[in-house]
Amino acid sequence: MILYRYINRQLFATTVVVTFVLVMVLVSGRFIKYLADAAVGNLAADVLFQLMAFRLPEFLQMILPLSLYIGVLLVLGRMYVDNEIVVLRSGGISDSTLVRSMLPPVAVTCVVIALFSLYVTPKGDAEVARIFEEQQNRSVLELLTPGRFHVRGSDSGHQVTYTEGFNRSAGALSGVFLSDYRRGATEAEGAEVLAVWATEGKLVERYGMSYLALSDGYQYQGKPGEANFRKVHFEQALIRIGKEKQVARPPKVRSWSTADLYASEDNDAQAELQWRVSLVLLIPIMVLAAIPLARVNPRQGRFGKLIPAILVYMLYLGALLVTRSWISDAPQGQVPVWMHMGWVHLIAALLVALLYLWPGWRARQRYERGRRA
Template structure:
């Protein structure tokens, strides 16, 4: 049918263009943020592209939902401004008839959003956290750059090293270590050192060779100077993450269903809410796209974007309420998304009744 073909073609073209623009903007912002993390020492520089890919996959469902919503509003809004909608209405096509071609065009995108939210979202978050933890769990000595003072992860130690010429990241020469705690300040310098990973699997130990140790007692100011041939310093401790410590964002959807705690249910409310919200936004977009062809303005697009921001924030707010025990999972989904569906249907009915009334008025005048 000409009507369905025209609407679907216009909608697909608008969706593709909108998605490309949003991806370009969001990926540029993510790249800048990721480079900042790499410069600050939070992630490894060689993992920037990989981390950018994981982050983009995690945010792709939101970008797809927003692109689909903007495409519906932009396509139907253009048809209003070019008086195409007036022709369709005069031909007996009501506004509710646009729901079917919009859904037929959008259901593959909604399916992709569901797969991304339920499957790819936790996997991407898990891989992102693993990349950061893998980099952070390296020894403090292996993270320092030659000739640069480096602060340890806990902020209690300052390292300065010169690497050996054999490119071994576990060995260094001319090592300087400044340690501070509540009771004492210790300065250790040595001609060389290496990382011992085998003596204690729960710790990384820095073995210093040929140096001296200056210790200042903060209580009475006593200075102690000692020399050593071998000195061992604990520079890192491993703490295994238990299943209870796993973030719900990294847990598969089936695991969340098997462990229905408040945080797990809150994560389910967000995942299912984003999918339901993408469907409700399609109906809202049809109702919000109406505009007056005699007024060259884009107020409908501004209101639509404002509605998307409010709806998305409400999804996050419902997640916080479920996590805090104020709402249950069913109550959050039915309350928020049921109300959004009712609002979309009411807006669609109001637009359709207004259009029918105007057509009848013109017919009576004729």
Template structure:
């Protein structure tokens, strides 16, 4: 139907615009956190954009339902305020065309939300954990922070560089506290150096023009060596991955698990999918604009109900993860309650509902 296609097209344009705006806001917040980690030396600076890209599925979990909700609310309220929907009603079209357009668009958004929350989200979480763990275990040149002592993950070495310039660094201090084999602890001071990685994955630090002090303070048998070129093997450390988080688990693992955290995460992911058509059903009658109040005031009840819904679901997820409640009961009680409210609001202004209310008033 032409009217339905028109409503879907207008709503979709609003949804895309809102989606990009919300994504930009969440993107900036994520960027601040990642840059803070890079400044502290927790991650290399060359991984900032990789981690930002992998963080998009996490951002989209809440952005997708909200973008459709706001898209429908703003588009339909605009059509009400410009009397386009009034003209549709005058031509014999009921409010069902609004509901059909909203639910049709919600099906597409639900499919995207399902792919994101059930597949892309866990996959990106695992990839982020692997990248961060590998960066901590095998720091590259991008992980060097000027003017800070940086210990290795196993605690066997400490590195300090005064300044990083391109692929090289200057004013180097390297302490090997617990070297392998029969070697003794040593401290190396050099004017400059750089890090290379061989085909086997081992990292080597190459230093130029410096001094190596080998020995222990207890034995006092130091060996002092001046060098023009010095090479030290850092080695390739196996990254210690923490896959215990339920955010990284796939849907099959969550269903098979009996832990409270897994049950809470499973119901949360399903709620992110169900909430899309649920909020679309709810927002259609709430998008009607009262000319005496204006668009902004008329949108407040819808925004309040949306906020209450996700605050409730977030609280239920937190309590279910601690084993205080059963998410299979309370999460779906809220969902069914909002479903009943959406159906009631859509039927409130229908002809059978008006007749029923008239009979009740007449009986009184």
């Protein structure tokens, strides 16, 4: 049908544009955060794009339903402003026809979101967790950029690391400088600095910890502001530069497969399973709500009800998130029957049905009043 193709073509173009804008905003913010972590040495620069690629399905599963919802509002809002809906109504086109015209994009979006939320996103979260685990177990020197000072600090002091050259494959460094500044427990104790300069260094593993084997260097130790620094020359020295390797922690429930969530009776697992299914159910309910919410007066403009409609969407999504939190925080095995996301979807569906019935009910009321008058 020509009407179906007309609406779907506009809906597709609008949804793609809205999705692109929202993805760029969300991805840019997350990438800046990861870039800041890489700048201070908490992440290696070569894993940034891997992290973004594995996080992209999670971003899309949250953005696509909203983009489709906004797309329906914008497309129908423009048709109301241009009086196209008035012409369609006079030709016998009802809300049910508009609903049928949007079935293909809604079905495609539901399939994509189901694929992401039930399969792709958990695998991506597992890979992100694995990368962060690897980064935590990497030594400070493995995150170094040759020719730049690497500073890490805390309330008790800070450490500075520098190398002129770094052969990562061999784990060999040249022109190594290490400085450890420690504040005293009291003001009377003051601070102390331990600095080391060596011609060469090599990363080695001993007892599950990272060490730096230094060759032909000097060690300086003393208190800032005093002249009694101790200088020691060494031919070989072994310095611990990393913490003990951490045992891999069990993955969070968001990284579990959907089959594992279904088989588990844990509250967190059940909340995550309901959340994944809710992302799929969210789409048809909100698209159905968008059709009556998009009704605007031509004088209002196509954006007349956009903000209230988005607030409705955020309220629905917020109710799902609150219910998810309640299920996770409930005592194990004692989740009440009413504490289920299915009730949120049922209430939303009833409110959507009310949106469709309300205009007809008001028209009948006006007719009855006019007849009595």
